[in-house]
Amino acid sequence: AAKERGYAYIAITDHSQRVTVAGGLTPEKVLRQWEAIDRIAAEIKGIHILKGIELDILEDGGLDLPDEVLARADWVVASVHFGQNQTRERITRRIVDALRNPHVSAIAHPTGRLLGERPAYEVDLEAVIAAAAECGKALELNAHPRRLDLNDTACAAAKRHGVPIVISTDAHSINGLDAMRFGVMQARRGGLTRRDVLNARPWREFRKFLRRRG
DSSP: OTTTTTOSEEEEOOBBTTOGGGTOBOHHHHHHHHHHHHHHHHHOOSSEEEEEEEEEBOTTSOBSSOHHHHTTOSEEEEEOOSOTTSOHHHHHHHHHHHHTSTTOOEESSTTOOBTTTBOOOOOOHHHHHHHHHHHTOEEEEEOOTTTOBSOHHHHHHHHHTTOOEEEEOOOSSGGGGGGHHHHHHHHHHTTOOGGGBGGGSOHHHHHHHHHHOO
């Protein structure tokens, strides 16, 4: 489905084990999935399929999978799903510490908002953007219409600091890939161009970003 849409590459990022409601993967299941992805990637030509994970940032600031597992991933996107009622300082510290982990590539839906359902948690986005710039990491613009997180103002701030944005669909099925257009519109509202969006770049440039991780 991604190849039919003209994608040159795609990352498979199921949830890690903490998110049990979404079938989060234990370390053993993660490694088995990545072995399967490697096999499939060898069979399908014309698109690069990356071994990824959406890694939970735990309430105590730790990460949901050990470094020895994360080191085998191509793409690690860290996110906050629990402890969203913690203080602004605590949530900010959790995210900044995750950015400083050498195996983390990006932060997903950095404010945690669900439009019409749940407000953003308290977080110092300026500090998060500064940490992403310092560490050479990316921030996600989640294109799902319930999220659109980051918002346009935050996208513009990331651009000013030279932080690349990754537009992700949050797809849990093939049909979910259609949400990409909402992310593109949000990015344009924030003044982003193709050069500001990491996964709008050619594979050779995206691969350079992957190689810098760690």
